Amino acid sequence: MNRLRRPATAGFAALAACLSAQAFGGWTLPEAVTPVAEDTAHVHNLFMLIASTLFFVVLALVLYSVFTHRKSKGYKAATFTGPKGGKQVFFTLAPFAGLLFIDYVIFGIPAYHAVLAYEDTKTNADMVVKVTGSQWKWQYEYPADNVKFVSVLTTPQEQIHNQQPKGENYLLEVDNAVVLPVGKKIRFITTSTDVIHSWWVPAFGVKRDAIPGFLREFWATIEKPGIYRGQCAELCGKDHGFMPVVVKAVPEEEFRKWIDEQKAVQVAAAESAGKEWTKDELMAHGKEVYEKTCAACHKPDGSGMPPAFPALAGSKIATGPYVDSDGHLVKDGHLDRVLNGKTGTAMQAFRETLSDADIASVVTYERNSFGNKTGDAVQPAVVKKMR
């Protein structure tokens, strides 16, 4: 038995470590920075207190009985099979009444108010942010300012595959963080372009699924500047674990300044779509877009992961015509696929998430890389016309 006892002791030590658990973050939620999160944290802490008390009191009763009312100690079994007399009836009904009170008064009433507050997205909302989930990136839109951008994971593959030491914000870092003002009631609208995703930042206490074809809402008033990180919380395919959310909460003026910069960037992008691009420019920009948007499925070398993610190298679509002789979009041609996706597969429509210049460049890049040699240079103006 001695050999058995040692792992058992180690096990109990580990359990004890778990239960005390301060070292690991413990039994509380992360620091709350919005009213909803504060509500939730309050409910959670109160609940943990009540539930643990109930649990340990009952556990103590169980252990007391198991150790005291022991056959080996010669304890004679009682014969009662139901409550008899006032005292026993009281002891039977008291837990029932107690639970009823806990359920519907201690938790029930605050829960009612919390649900109403959580759902109140419209009153006094200062601004709207639209969040669109796609496999596997988030697109953010500020409709009032006509600003929109895509946000993807920036953790290098080498770190994920253990070829490089992992950085501080491993898997929780993105190229474009969402910037939001503190102290403003922000109304979020979520939707999706392909499957269900779920936008979750634990510090905000909110989580709403992004559902294709539907709009869902929630709100947050961030009370403290800082960088808040979260992740997609609904299984959305192979890169579900690699879809972080990073929010940068800043004071109002800083936010306005950032919005103005973004507007300038978007104006420049719109202008560039109108000009004639050289093939080298298209190829250079296309490579960037490809690596950010397409490489996760079709692989950096275009070999894909058939049959789910077809190869682009030598593919009929990526080397075939994309506009016909009348200048119309070829159905199921290369440009059509990138713009409109293919229903029923993981190939999504990029018309909403990529700009004309992005789409033109990436199509050009795909048609002239991985051994494909069409010599095409797809101009942003063509893409604009095809939308």
Place this chain on the structure above:
Amino acid sequence: MTATTIEGHDSHHHGHPAGFTRWLVTTNHKDIGTMYLIFAFVMLLTGGAMILMVRAELFMPGLQVVKPELFNQLITLHGLIMVFGAAMPAATGLANWMLPMVIGAPDMALPRLNNWSFWILPPAAVLLVIPFILGLAGVGTGGADTGWTMYAPLSIQAGWGMDFTIFAVHMLGMSSILASINVIVTIVNMRAPGMTMWKMPLFAWGFLLTAILLIFIMPVLAGGVTMMLMDRHFGTHFFNAAGGGDPVLWQHIFWFMGHPEVYVLLLPIAGVVPHIISCFSRKDTFGYKAQVWSMIAIAGLSIIVWAHHMFTSGMSTGGQLYFMYSTMLISLPLAVLFYCWISTFWRGSISLETPMLFALGFVVFFGWGGLTGLVLADAAADAQYHNAYFLVAHFHYALYPTPVMGAMAAAVYYWLPKWTGHMYNESLGKLHFWLVAIGFNLTFIPQFMLGLAGMPRRIPDYALQFSDLNMLSSIGAFILGASHLVFLLVVVQAARGGKKAESRAWEGAQGLEWTVPSPAPYHTFDEQPQFGATTR
């Protein structure tokens, strides 16, 4: 209680095929029960091996063992196999073995149907797993990778592993419906004279309610997966908003089955546990009628609360309030059950044999699973728990103690002497329990904390702050996995020999099954037993 059974009056009485055909064409409830239990255990090991690969991947941050695609297949198959392949067949196996015996019937009412409901299972299991194995060999897209909830539209775009899963689900559902019909007919028609419904053992009540629930819910799931098949291949748009459908509709259909499913797994065990507790406390069960009414209430409530799984999918404020308050209501009958179980052993004369340890372990661990369910019901707070590891830990606290500790361990140890005619090795049994207790808690306590810290479920890789807890959880999972091998050893030992068991293997055991010799003869009651007025 009297039961007339002729000693030594066994298997050769009617003459039956031997060897492989015996098992293939058998209509004997004991053979079928044994096959169900073996099948369930094989599936438990299969699903367990899959999740151990997942825990191995999650042992450290970074991708080491499996690719994300494979990871998703593993978690999906783990869920489907454990629910439909292990937990439900384990309970059905128990029902087959013990239901006729506890109600004094010679066999199940519909023996040929019984044979069919079992033999649909193995092909279904093969269908479920074969795309995964082919995928490993580089053929096709692998098994379903959508999570066991198979949410649309992800399941619409999945590879053909999904089609196999849909077909497997149809077959599994058919099997449960057939088995349920059999259970209901047996209980209604074949009770021993003198056994009224209100004197029927709680074990039988648990299975009766489970069977009724299954007949309510499985056809709904069958309809749902058929719609999914239509969406995938026949151009319908049930779950596609672009075609006028609704992706959330799938969730309603799924959880209309999925939530009562939790109680399908619980109720049989809620029926078994009082027998074990009462036996090893040498005291009659407390509050028999209260327990029956609570089980009826739980079964009834379970089918009207499904959308509490969908608070983050978005629904009207009124809908959220309704599903929140109705879900909380379930805690009341559940608490009554707990109260009755505890009052049953309170001031009893307790001894802690392995079945009792597992029964008490079930009460304690399932208790924590139930309590954490209370806070999950809070529609506003749910956002912080939903699809995070907190939820994973919660439902494993509910669904590991129930089928595995309750059905596969407590009940099997309790009736093993009756099945094999031999007592099992008590020290190994106790070792099994303590390994489970340590392994189980070490696996899932860290997962509660991971969820609170913000780790979503179903991710193959995680941020560095989650490293230590994941490592602890993985160590726990390996201990828990190893514990099942001890269980296998104990059962095989007892089946091969050991100390002879008496008819009444346990001093405090009550019920008709203990009036027949151990091992129970191939045909149990050649003459109908009479059920006494004072016994239950």
